[in-house]
Amino acid sequence: MWRCPSGLLLLLLLAGQGALGARRGRWRRELAPGLHLRGIRDAGGRYCQEQDMCCRGRADDCALPYLGATCYCDLFCNRTVSDCCPDFWDFCLGVPPPFPPIQGCEHGGRIYPVFGTYWDNCNRCTCQEKGQWECDQEPCLVDLDTINAINQGNYGWQAGNHSAFWGMTLDEGIRYRLGTIRPSSSVMNMNEIYTVLNPGEVLPAAFEASEKWPNLIHEPLDQGNCAGSWAFSTAAVASDRVSIHSLGHMTPVLSPQNLLSCDTHHQQGCRGGRLDGAWWFLRRRGVVSDHCYPFSGRERDEAGPAPPCMMHSRAMGRGKRQATARCPNSHVHANDIYQVTPAYRLGSNEQEIMKELMENGPVQALMEVHEDFFLYQGGIYSHTPVSLSRPEQYRRHGTHSVKITGWGEERLPDGRTLKYWTAANSWGPSWGERGHFRIVRGANECDIESFVLGVWGRVGMEDMGHH
Structure with a gap:
């Protein structure tokens, strides 16, 4: 039986793990939900800009948490069903984003996603796609x-x-x-x-x-x-x-x-x-x-x-x-x-x-x-x-x-x-x-x-x- 020096075996194992890791990363990225479907809010936020190295090539670790999902800043971020970070086009490519940033709706100092809701006394308010709130119009028992x-x-x-x-x-x-x-x-x-x-x-x-x-x-x-x-x-x-x-x-x-x-x-x-x-x-x-x-x-x-x-x-x-x-x-x-x-x-x-x-x-x-x-x-x-x-x-x-x-x-x-x-x-x-x-x-x-x-x-x- 061919004997492999232990150092080489370790290298092979690591290489294999690396390949696996890259593949797992790509799978994960292909499955990442399209962030712009949920609306890229916070378009002024600094994401890629903070990670200056990230705009080139492919680097799976150029990933940042964004509104409960993950966004990417390397050139392989999916620009059509986008998992790119909000400032990717502007900062990395120097072009405007291909779809207008959706701001969601603001209430009490918080940004709510589209279809997000909050209660105002007895009425439920829902964030509409154009960024405005729509509230039920029920008379409340306590009416100010x-x-x-x-x-x-x-x-x-x-x-x-x-x-x-x-x-x-x-x-x-x-x-x-x-x-x-x-x-x-x-x-x-x-x-x-x-x-x-x-x-x-x-x-x-x-x-x-x-x-x-x-x-x-x-x-x-x-x-x-x-x-x-x-x-x-x-x-x-x-x-x-x-x-x-x-x-x-x-x-x-x-x-x-x-x-x-x-x-x-x-x-x-x-x-x-x-x-x-x-x-x-x-x-x-x-x-x-x-x-x-x-x-x-x-x-x-x-x-x-x-x-x-x-x-x-x-x-x-x-x-x-x-x-x-x-x-x-x-x-x-x-x-x-x-x-x-x-x-x-x-x-x-x-x-x-x-x-x-x-x-x-x-x-x-x-x-x-x-x-x-x-x-x-x-x-x-x-x-x-x-x-x-x-x-x-x-x-x-x-x-x-x-x-x-x-x-x-x-x-x-x-x-x-x-x-x-x-x-x-x-x-x-x-x-x-x-x-x-x-x-x-x-x-x-x-x-x-x-x-x-x-x-x-x-x-x-x-x-x-x-x-």
Whole structure:
């Protein structure tokens, strides 16, 4: 067998590797994507110029990173489907590039490639081939022009950006943040219970439930992007009423999720529901506390099925009920069922609503939410005409329900007195005035006085003995 001196073998091996390397390089280069198809931007950049030696012959290492690909500066760079660096023609050949450099689009100090996108609040902007941005034209829930117009006008309240709403369209706000279906005409025409004011009876100028019943009035919860205000406002009013009517022996925060998941007859959970159905369920089936059955916060657009009901109850006699399942929250054992008596409707006269509120606790009110209400930050809300100067898609409204907790009045700088209700919303504590808002009283502002309900907590003597 012919013996090869080891040095020669090494040389042969190296030569072979060199040939392989060159071939691998050429393959890679033939497959390199045409950079100009993506657009040679940065045409003024110094690439070949930095690598002065590179303009001659073929040298695979005359390669530079360029916008996530590789560009070349030797004479073998592919000039037709080009992987040449942007300044190759100009610097190495002294001729203009054979195709005009495409600049892409600039935004916020960055160059974006053609078809690159960025989000501007709720609208997606896309870089077009001619180097200009094209943005969707959806009205956003947080609209800075509207905020400025409200704050510059003398409307009695201040607007601002609630960060949880940033990036949502107005349409999504109406679809995912409200969720009370306007009652049928037969329910709207429910007999009203007339609260009679005694002759000469004068109600105080201001009242707040949490001052009359300290520690029994619960803070607002956050319904998130679940169109379930029907369940949140019902649970909120029932929580306060059970606490007040049991004289503080029971102070539950009742579970909206129990209603969302289990009250399914003609109800649609996080896609909306009816108040009369929610009160029927609280009376006939009852719900557990929010600790026992916490909110699972179904997000918008979630295609999966709604979470199944995890809490059922059975009759114990005398209309009382007990749970037949453990708490969905395994750390909590108290699965007491809370119930109410039938809900009753109040007259729309502000004095009657005030008297009921003062004697029996917070009440539930239906209200029509308009596009500007999402922007409320403080003051005495009334719907503004700000969007009237804009195209129609900037004006949207939907039905919502809230808990009214008190009332008051305020002297305005111009000497007028504005009367208001205080109410708790279900958009969390960072919205509005710590989760609450004030709204003009006595003028049926946004229909807030048109459908107001009260209810009694179902409290027996045995409930008064233990907590």
